[in-house]
Ligand SMILES: [Zn+2]
């Protein structure tokens with residue numbers, strides 16, 4: 001039995017999202033059907049809408065979601081109908097050399113796990129609709145692989161939970177798992193959107209003594225202090241690299257690039273002190289090559305690395321983040337800047353573009369708010 005759902009579809013890029021009725025297939029043996037409650041608007045969705053990053057159209061975007069399981073496939077034993085869940089695009093097999101060494105965010109078998117005999121989504125013209133990252137959260141419901149889902153306690157508010165699956169897991173896991181920031185370290189975060197704010201909170205939880213927030217937007221910098229930044233630098237008004245070097249007495253121990261421009265990657269590397277590590281979390285288009293002084297890799301033992309989705313282990317990371325939230329140590333409600341209904345999702349992306357917000361969330365079960 002298939003299901004009729006309303007979803008926000010991107011039919012061509014650059015373009016706008018259009019509400020359509022789609023047919024959603026039943027879950028396969030390893031899949032679960034989830035009724036989506038909330039989905040965060042992420043900059044990578046915007047990259048596909050704007051055509052900066054190639055989109056497989058027609059497509060349903062959205063990969064940061066919370067919801068409730070309605071139905072599970074026959075091989076699914078860890079989830080059942082009624083469970084509250086968060087989705088993450090870091091689908092894992094649990095068997096490849098990356099998964100078994102704890103690097104599940106770069107699982108080698110992701111694409112084969114996403115293969116299905118029938119399309120998961122079909123439009124009224126009978127055309128297959130691509131669910132982004134095997135998810136497609138800007139929809140009333142989605143059918144996803146069980147290894148892209150983690151259960152959360154029923155008492156956890158689903159709106160706050162929605163940001164766990166991308167922004168929070170990327171920013172916080174990058175600090176803990178990829179960079180391994182140690183107590184007493186100095187940290188700079190370039191870009192104070194959802195991922196950057198999560199990295200700032202991760203640095204605070206890791207015990208960094210100096211946390212420098214960098215953004216062009218003054219109101220975002222005011223917010224960054226509420227989340228744990230100890231210093232702020234307004235990019236555009238000062239030389240960011242010099243400002244961070246001055247604040248740290250010669251260079252920062254860890255920097256995180258959470259925007260996705262080659263220029264900010266170059267700054268993140270340049271502002272490091274000796275033995276510093278720059279971690280790139282932003283999606284830099286291939287059209288933007290990065291130029292660094294390679295002699296600093298050798299002579300100063302600086303490191304430039306990337307972390308896909310923060311190098312997370314989301315099935316264990318996200319339940320820990322829930323505990324931090326419940327202890328008041330990870331601020332999630334404060335990250336939810338604005339809510340829009342599903343029919344207002346293009347306005348939500350406009351709000352993101354106009355700046356100053358941490359995360360815009362779609363309340364998928366309402367058309368308008
Ligand atoms: Zn995202």
Ligand SMILES: [Zn+2]
Pocket residue numbers: 092093094095096097098099100104106107108109
């Ligand atoms: Zn794997």
